Structures are given as C-alpha cells and as structure tokens.
Amino acid sequence: MLCAQPSWSRPDIEGLMSLSATLTDLTGDLKSCSQIPAHLARFLDLEPLTLAIVRLQRAPGGVITPSLILHASAGGIAIGENAVHFPTALLEIYRSTRPLPAGDALPLRPAPVYLDASHELIETAIREHPAFGRQVVALKTIDADHRLMLVVHRRGDLPSQPNTTFELLTLAANMLARLLRVPLETYTHPEALGTPFDRLTDREWVVLRSLNSDDGEKQLADRLSLSPHTLHSHIKSIYRKVGVQGRLPLLLKYNAALRELRLVTLLPQRTFEHAAVTG
Structure with a gap:
C-alpha cells in the first residue's frame, strides 16, 4: 500500500x-x-x-x-x-x-x-x-x-x-x-521542526492555527469560546515563546517551519x- x-x-x-x-x-x-x-x-x-x-x-x-x-x-x-x-x-x-x-x-x-x-x-x-x-x-x-x-x-x-x-x-x-x-x-531530522513551537501548549496550538485568518481578536475569541482577555494572553504567550513581536512575523515563522517539513502551504485550522x- x-x-x-x-x-x-x-x-x-x-x-x-x-x-x-x-x-x-x-x-x-x-x-x-x-x-x-x-x-x-x-x-x-x-x-x-x-x-x-x-x-x-x-x-x-x-x-x-x-x-x-x-x-x-x-x-x-x-x-x-x-x-x-x-x-x-x-x-x-x-x-x-x-x-x-x-x-x-x-x-x-x-x-x-x-x-x-x-x-x-x-x-x-x-x-x-x-x-x-x-x-x-x-x-x-x-x-x-x-x-x-x-x-x-x-x-x-x-x-x-x-x-x-x-x-x-x-x-x-x-x-x-x-x-x-x-x-x-x-x-x-528533528532540527527541521522549528523547536520554538515545541514549547506551545495544546491550547496555544489551537490559537496559533486560528490566527491564520482575517478575523480580529474579538471574532477569534467568539469562535474559540474564549474571553478576549484570555485569548490575548494566549497570543502574547505564543509571541514570547516563539520569539516574535506580532501576528505577521509569527505566521511567517510558522510557515517557514512547515516548509522545512516539505509542506507547501500553511495548514489552516x-x-x-x-x-x-x-x-
């Protein structure tokens, strides 16, 4: 097979x-x-x-x-x-x-x-x-x-x-x-995985994938059934762990890590x- x-x-x-x-x-x-x-x-x-x-x-x-x-x-x-x-x-x-x-x-x-x-x-x-x-x-x-x-x-x-x-x-x-x-x-070849992402919790992974959209934080919070404050805290934690200062740099870094896995597109939620x- x-x-x-x-x-x-x-x-x-x-x-x-x-x-x-x-x-x-x-x-x-x-x-x-x-x-x-x-x-x-x-x-x-x-x-x-x-x-x-x-x-x-x-x-x-x-x-x-x-x-x-x-x-x-x-x-x-x-x-x-x-x-x-x-x-x-x-x-x-x-x-x-x-x-x-x-x-x-x-x-x-x-x-x-x-x-x-x-x-x-x-x-x-x-x-x-x-x-x-x-x-x-x-x-x-x-x-x-x-x-x-x-x-x-x-x-x-x-x-x-x-x-x-x-x-x-x-x-x-x-x-x-x-x-x-x-x-x-x-x-x-584990070095290809982009180790900063390994530090994310399961909830942060859900938030990370949801960021690949045009929705603002309020819409994302509603979709994920989180309070805006909780969502914002998760996003800030992701930025800190991955070492970026904003949403676009985060997605660019995530996309680069996926390419190293021979993926050609950012996987959506x-x-x-x-x-x-x-x-």
Whole structure:
C-alpha cells in the first residue's frame, strides 16, 4: 500500500486536510501502533492515526453495516523495523442524523464496533484483495444515504466515473499511505521542526492555527469560546515563546517551519470537507 516515492504537493496537502474527517486516533493499547511524535503531529494537525473508508448500507430496522472495507493503516507502516499487526479490526463509525454539506464541521463522536479477524467482511476483503492484510482497521465515515464520503477528487486522480468502489478506496488509501510516510521519515531530522513551537501548549496550538485568518481578536475569541482577555494572553504567550513581536512575523515563522517539513502551504485550522460519491 505504500508509495515508493513520497512527496508533498499542494494537492496532497489539500487532499490530506479534506480526508482528515476519516483520520482517527486510537485509544488504549492500539494507540501504540502508530506513534507519530506529538510535536510533529501538532504541526500536521494529526493524531496517531489509521484510515479506512467504508460504504454503508442501512438494513431494515435502521441497523447500519459496512458493505466493503479497505485500509491504509499507520500500523502497517513500519517505524524502524516494527511493523504492527493486530488480530482484531477496530471500526470507528460516525453515525449522522443528517447529511453533511461540504465544509460543515464534524461535531460527532465515534461509536466503536469490534470485528474479529474471522468476520466474513474481513475474510471477503482478504480473499478478493490480498493486499488488505489483517492489520487493524479503523473507519470514520458518515451515514448519509448509503454514500461513500471521499474527497480524493481534489487531487485530480479520481476518475469522473470510477469503475468500482474498490477503485475509490484504493486511490484514497494510497494517497494517505504516501502522505503518512513523509512525516515519519522527516522525524529523523528533528532540527527541521522549528523547536520554538515545541514549547506551545495544546491550547496555544489551537490559537496559533486560528490566527491564520482575517478575523480580529474579538471574532477569534467568539469562535474559540474564549474571553478576549484570555485569548490575548494566549497570543502574547505564543509571541514570547516563539520569539516574535506580532501576528505577521509569527505566521511567517510558522510557515517557514512547515516548509522545512516539505509542506507547501500553511495548514489552516482543521475543517472537514466531504464529497459524496455513490458506489
């Protein structure tokens, strides 16, 4: 599933940010399968993650079941020589009571569903697509009229009339696998990360990403549900820790640090964009 020539480009970044609705952090023991260093993860607005995409079917009585699954797992990307395999597939499925228009935020929490590796869905996937393997699978998708939620068309790689659902899944999985490999490789050069940013707290990282907009402090405070005084204190703390005197120098320095990670654009605060593609 890995791409032999990982690289960053603007479409890759846009695709990654759009696919972020399908990225998930795993809890408990599974979390150790894909440790992306925390300060690097904050730069990329990622958590230790795994991706899979599913087409959902609604059975009589409202029961939702996945009809096809494919994975691109960070657990399948060897960190050093430690490739990770699990006997259980973890599915985290978002269930929505309404379709989500493009650009809508995702305020839902995942409902975990555990499937044994012998489950017929997984056995079928392995039989029909040997590359599927038996690694951990985590799904995040939207139940919206049986639609497959994908945005890989923004890379320009998605055929206008894809032949199969599997083709859609493969495109998305290959893209994520390539994107994941770059930060894992880049971490071997920690000096490229811009160490002043490592000192920021999680709240300061949220504030930092929100500063990449045209909003003034009052609008930002409202958006982040902070008092103007608290927001101003966070901003001053960020300036002090990073060693800048204002908003523009801060964003320029942040942008420069991102470029050293081979990113080509300043990542905005996380937004989720979805495109519904019928299988």
